[in-house]
Amino acid sequence: MSVTILAIESSCDETSAAVCRDGQILTNYIAGQAIHEQYGGVVPELASRAHMQHIVPVVDVALKQAGITTKDLDAIAFTQAPGLIGSLLVGTSFAKSLALALDKPLIAVHHMQAHVLANLIADPAPVFPFLCLTVSGGHTQIVLCRSPLDMEVLGETLDDAAGEAFDKSAKLLELPYPGGPLIDRHAKNGDPNRFVFPEPQIPGLNFSFSGLKTSILYFLQEGKRNDPDFVTRNLDDICASIQHRIVTILLHKLGRAAKETGIRDICIAGGVSANSGLRQALTDLGARRGWNTFIPAFQYCTDNAGMIAKTAWYLYQAGKFAPLSISPSARAEWA
Numbered sequence: 001m002s003v004t005i006l007a008i009e010s011s012c013d014e015t016s017a018a019v020c021r022d023g024q025i026l027t028n029y030i031a032g033q034a035i036h037e038q039y040g041g042v043v044p045e046l047a048s049r050a051h052m053q054h055i056v057p058v059v060d061v062a063l064k065q066a067g068i069t070t071k072d073l074d075a076i077a078f079t080q081a082p083g084l085i086g087s088l089l090v091g092t093s094f095a096k097s098l099a100l101a102l103d104k105p106l107i108a109v110h111h112m113q114a115h116v117l118a119n120l121i122a123d124p125a126p127v128f129p130f131l132c133l134t135v136s137g138g139h140t141q142i143v144l145c146r147s148p149l150d151m152e153v154l155g156e157t158l159d160d161a162a163g164e165a166f167d168k169s170a171k172l173l174e175l176p177y178p179g180g181p182l183i184d185r186h187a188k189n190g191d192p193n194r195f196v197f198p199e200p201q202i203p204g205l206n207f208s209f210s211g212l213k214t215s216i217l218y219f220l221q222e223g224k225r226n227d228p229d230f231v232t233r234n235l236d237d238i239c240a241s242i243q244h245r246i247v248t249i250l251l252h253k254l255g256r257a258a259k260e261t262g263i264r265d266i267c268i269a270g271g272v273s274a275n276s277g278l279r280q281a282l283t284d285l286g287a288r289r290g291w292n293t294f295i296p297a298f299q300y301c302t303d304n305a306g307m308i309a310k311t312a313w314y315l316y317q318a319g320k321f322a323p324l325s326i327s328p329s330a331r332a333e334w335a
Helices: 034-039 044-066 084-102 113-121 162-172 180-187 210-226 230-261 278-289 305-317
Strands: 004-009 014-022 026-032 075-081 106-110 130-135 142-148 148-154 265-269 290-293
Touching: 004 044, 004 084, 004 305, 014 044, 014 305, 026 044, 034 044, 034 180, 044 084, 075 084, 075 305, 084 106, 106 113, 106 290, 106 305, 113 130, 113 142, 113 230, 113 265, 113 305, 130 230, 142 230, 148 230, 162 180, 162 210, 162 230, 180 230, 180 278, 230 278, 265 278, 278 290
Parallel strands: 004 075, 075 106, 130 265, 265 290
Antiparallel strands: 004 014, 014 026, 130 142, 142 148
16 A cells, blocks of 8 residues: 655754655755854744744645645654754644644654655665764764664764864855855865865774864964965865865764775765765775765755655654654654
8 A cells, every 4th residue: 555654854944844655755945044053053033933934835835746645645754853953843743733633643753863764765775784974064974774674883973063164164265154065065176185174983883073273273264374365365275275174074984984884785864965075985995995885866955855755754664653742842863
């Protein structure tokens, strides 16, 4: 019997809805929030208000694009954690209300687990067990995925995430928000070896980016003391050098994890997996080491409901449904 699931994602500043039928994504619609650009970052209260404005039309578009109505749905899925609590509350409340009104099962999805499973949306897909480097503004993790619902975090950041390192560096360079993609754009025209930034010596498979951010701050301060136009004159090379260091930090740990586990199917996921430097570096490293590398399509890298729907499909198959009393959580264990 065919199963159709509506999924909702509202963990940060994208309102997204997707429809999944028997594990296949029929539509994945995303509405962004441009209002945060003038503040240089996401303002939680404004994000939650925008979700309230967007969620009904976003769901309506997703259903119409899939060619269905609410009567065709078999379950309602939503991002339960982690994220901005006000943003999560909007998606959670809408999903609970719709599930109650339709008398359909409710499926709670962990955002980071969904990022990992975004690699299973399209073929070719990795074979279990595989490793996934999940990199976003709030998380940096190496995850061992034994099955869709059996995952183990092998290493994670001890302080700041890779995405935050990109965004904070962009802010230091006085690039507009969101700055991470702009660093990527400038890096394409720069020399990644022009400036050298330190690599944190963190034991095991954990990460740290706070020290790198501090070194970039001091480097820029020193450069501008000697030349007020230092950043403007060297912007492409600075961006390329910053991106090169962040990417090498990530891939050195990922390479160590692959060696320790013996796993050869290697994936990346999360918003930073849209970075062209990281995507190319993973492909090149995989070719040298004989890995099978997998990278989600761009629409499934940033926050999106398609990955929530895919994860919900596996939870539905396992009969893992949530009570209507469930609440969103800013942080939650998942692996």
